[in-house]
Amino acid sequence: MERFEHTVTQEQVGERIDKVVSTINSDWSRSQVQQWIKDGHVLVNMEQKRTNYKSQASDVITIEVPEAEVLDVEAEDLNLDVYYEDQDVIVVNKPKGMVVHPAPGHYSGTLVNGLMHHCKDLSGINGVMRPGIVHRIDKDTSGLLMVAKNDVAHEHLVNQLVEKSVTRKYMALVHGVIQHDYGTIDAPIGRDSKDRQSMTIVDQGKHAVTHFEVKDRFEQYTLVECQLETGRTHQIRVHMKYIGFPLVGDPKYGPKKTMDIGGQALHAAVLGFIHPRTEEYLEFTAPIPSEFNELLQNLQK
Numbered sequence: 001m002e003r004f005e006h007t008v009t010q011e012q013v014g015e016r017i018d019k020v021v022s023t024i025n026s027d028w029s030r031s032q033v034q035q036w037i038k039d040g041h042v043l044v045n046m047e048q049k050r051t052n053y054k055s056q057a058s059d060v061i062t063i064e065v066p067e068a069e070v071l072d073v074e075a076e077d078l079n080l081d082v083y084y085e086d087q088d089v090i091v092v093n094k095p096k097g098m099v100v101h102p103a104p105g106h107y108s109g110t111l112v113n114g115l116m117h118h119c120k121d122l123s124g125i126n127g128v129m130r131p132g133i134v135h136r137i138d139k140d141t142s143g144l145l146m147v148a149k150n151d152v153a154h155e156h157l158v159n160q161l162v163e164k165s166v167t168r169k170y171m172a173l174v175h176g177v178i179q180h181d182y183g184t185i186d187a188p189i190g191r192d193s194k195d196r197q198s199m200t201i202v203d204q205g206k207h208a209v210t211h212f213e214v215k216d217r218f219e220q221y222t223l224v225e226c227q228l229e230t231g232r233t234h235q236i237r238v239h240m241k242y243i244g245f246p247l248v249g250d251p252k253y254g255p256k257k258t259m260d261i262g263g264q265a266l267h268a269a270v271l272g273f274i275h276p277r278t279e280e281y282l283e284f285t286a287p288i289p290s291e292f293n294e295l296l297q298n299l300q301k
Contacts, residue, residue, distance in 0.1 A: 001064050008059040017044060017053040021063060029151035031158070032124070041066055073102050078114030083284050088153040088277050089146055090119070090132070093286045096142040096263060101130040115147060122147065123154035134158055135231060140249075140263025143170070144271035144286050156276035161231060167272030168228040170236055171215070171288055173265035173295065174245040175255060178214050178222045185210045185239040189232040198252055199234045201242050208232045210239045218299040221248060225269070237264060248295075259295070267292055 004024065012020050021042055022030045034051045036042050043062045044053065055061075081093040092111065099106045102113070115122060115132060122132030132147040134157045146166075148154035160166045190205030192198040209229035216223040222245065226236045234253070240246055241253040248254065250264035259265075272283035288296070 001067055004063040004065070006061045006063070008055045008057060008061065010057065012055055013057050014054050016051065017042070017049055017055055017061070018051045020055050021061060024063070027151075029155045031155055032151055036063070036066065039066070073110075073112060073116060074108065075117035076108060076113040077117045078109070078111075080111075080114045080118055082118070083144065083286065084282065085119075088149055089157070089275065090115070090149065091144060091146050091271060091282075091284050094137060094142060094145055094268075096140055096289065096291075099139045100136045100145070101133050111145070119149065121149045123149065123151045135161060137268050138234065138237075138264070138266075141170075141266045141268060142286075142289050142292070143268025144284055145268070146271060146273060148276075153276040157273060160273055164229055165274065167270060167283060168231070168268065169270035170226045170228070171267045171269045171292075172224050172226055172236060172240065173248045173292075174222050174224060174240050175220070175248060175258065176222065176245045177217055177220065178212075178224065178245055181214045183212050183243070185212070185243055187239060187242055189235060189238055199232070199238050201238065206230075206232055208235050208239065210236055212240075216296070221299060223296065236266060261291070261295060265292055265295065 006024050008020060018030055018034045018037060021033045022028050037051045040048050041064045044059050046062065082090060083093055084091040094111055099110045102110050112131060112133065124131060132149065134146055134148050134154060137143060137145060146157055148157055186209045187201045188203065188205035189199050189208040190202040192200040207230060211227045211229065212224045214222055215225050228235060237247055237250055237253045246254045247264040247266055249259050249261040267288050270283065270285050272281060274281050
């Protein structure tokens with residue numbers, strides 16, 4: 001374990017301790033440093049402080065850089081559908097049925113297993129089970145995800161998500177015919193007290209906003225494009241159920257009598273973000289997968 005000592009300079013007085021520490025070494029990202037502070041690897045005058053502690057003149061900061069965890073998730077050749085890749089970012093089109101990262105019950109066949117075979121450099125901010133993962137989509141949702149190849153890119157992309165500047169548009173097939181062409185659902189989402197595996201609309205939940213536009217209407221169904229303003233767990237699925245138009249095929253939030261299509265009819269079709277290095281806006285579009293497309297064609301008939 002490497003150990004560093006730093007004495008707060010006059011210019012750094014009043015700055016947050018996580019900011020001061022992250023300037024000591026350009027390889028240390030702010031979120032990585034924040035985790036070290038929480039884990040007790042960063043001490044001020046040999047005392048543990050909070051990440052928002054304001055540094056004072058002549059404070060002595062001791063940093064013990066923890067050993068990197070050995071990643072025991074196996075690399076697998078999963079023939080990933082990579083839409084874009086450079087030294088900082090990968091954009092991948094995840095198929096329906098693939099879990100994003102390893103978790104109990106899913107240690108192989110995940111997007112992370114495939115990414116580890118595809119490239120050796122992934123950011124370490126989210127730990128050994130979720131290297132590079134900036135945001136997630138559900139197992140049975142297909143579509144575009146951005147992945148960070150280093151910690152600086154990771155932090156940059158996460159900040160864009162926080163600032164709501166990332167473009168995320170999804171195609172969804174829902175039960176019922178929506179009469180109006182546009183809508184916005186602004187309803188807070190939290191854990192369902194009756195079922196901890198499900199999310200629901202709760203007053204004390206997290207702020208959640210989904211905008212939607214009707215793309216096509218069928219006899220008993222509607223195809224909508226949903227644009228996320230926030231990114232809560234199961235947000236589109238919960239919000240569309242809340243307004244009375246649950247997703248087709250959704251085993252958790254859909255009606256009992258729904259089409260058995262192996263999970264919800266939801267596809268992350270458009271992803272746009274500012275590149276962390278070039279600061280250029282990039283946008284990608286992945287067409288609806290074939291089985292979803294066949295479903296729409298059958299409804300049109």
